[in-house]
Amino acid sequence: MRRRSFLSAASATALLATTRAADAAPPPVTIGIMGGEIDGTFMRVATDLTSVLNSDKLRVIPVVGKGSLQNMGDLLRLPGIDLALIAADVLDYARHTNLYPGELEKIAYICKLYDNDLHVCARPEITSLADLNGKPVNIDVEGAGTNLTARAVFQACGVSPIFRTEEPTIGQSRLQKGEIAANVYCAGRPVRLFVNTPAGTNLHFIPVPMNATLAQTYLPSGQLTAADYPNLVPAGQEIETVGVGVTLACFNWPMSAQRYRNLVLFVDTFFEKFPELLTPPHHPAWRHVNLAAAQPGWTRFKPAADWLARRQAEASANVTDRDPDRAAFNAFLAKNGGARMTPAEREATWQYFRQFARTQQSAAR
Secondary structure (H helix, E strand, O other): HHHHHHHHHHHHHHHHHHHHHHHHHHOOOOEEEEOOOOOHHHHHHHHHHHHOOOOOOOOEEEEEEOHHHHHHHHHHHHHOEEEEEEEEHHHHHHHHOOHHHHHOHEEEEEEEEEEEEEEEEEEOOOHHHHHHHHOEEEEOOOHHHHHHHHHHHHHHHHHHHHOOOOHHHHHHHHHOOOOOOOEEEEHHHOOOHHHHOOOOOHHHHHHHHOHHHHHHOOEEEEEEEEEOOOOOOOOOOOOOOOEEEEEEEEEOOOOOOOOHHHHHHHHHHHHHHHHHHOOOOOOOOHEEEEEOOOOOOOEHHHHHHHHHHHHHHHHHHHOOOOOOOHHHHHHHHHEEEHOOOOHHHHHHHHHHHHHHHHHHOOOOO
8 A cells, every 4th residue: 555655646746747847848839820711722721731830839820711801801900810811812902992001011921822713613504704694693701802803803804793792612502502603712723612512413614714804913823624623524624714822921020029030930930841731631732832932012021031042042052063963853753753743842852852862972971
């Protein structure tokens, strides 16, 4: 009995010491990020960041949001929010409508992420945007990026539907029941909402062709294909659409603020671990991200710009005879399926290859 009591006391003492040591450890830096609807691309991207970046030093906390316009307001005014995913056209909209007078200069961006593709999913009798004139079309809730983009695109194309403003999942359900003519959603493909559309609905995407007015703000985003949406796009067909860039925006805290220093830690961690986001099960949109790509009309957060400049300088300085030859590397990729890689994947693979070569050289010395 005495031995058991002694062991219990010893265990309790050890547990207390461990608890005190844990209590003494500094809490992690916390960064709040506004995502989007729970099943949308914004939220999946935000949760991907948590899965890769979270540690005992840094915690990224995703918050469900209602889209780009609200995310901008939350970034400016909601306590605890340091980051937000925002479609690039929302900043232009806020400037032109004087939405946040005197506050927009507080917003910067860390990097351009990917392009949101405009998906117009319609009933089988709808074959073009013009067919939606005077018909009910759901464009997401007021304040959502899709709502803003859809209104601008339809106006630029001279089409005047009867807009419904319900959440995309509700809109898709109404579309399948024949209650509306189309459901519009702007997000990085593939979008679960449409991937999960069952076979046999006869729903399909209709094209959004580029025109001179759209080209002033939007990008020719490529095509929607059966590879992403087998139940909505016939095999061998491509549906043209437009896109809008998505930025990882931040509140531009003064350099003296602790939250500025928190964001510096986030930038360093995010950029260093970025290659991990290119691997499954993370969203395929990460494979289209080029960290160095500029977002016209936006100002880059200085620590992010500085990080990229340092890395570019290091890359230039390290081009020596001992470095792996880039031409040989490209030839290797060409023989091993590299043609199917995105630019971001190629660059990440190159960086890993260079790092491996340096490690081998150090071990040989």
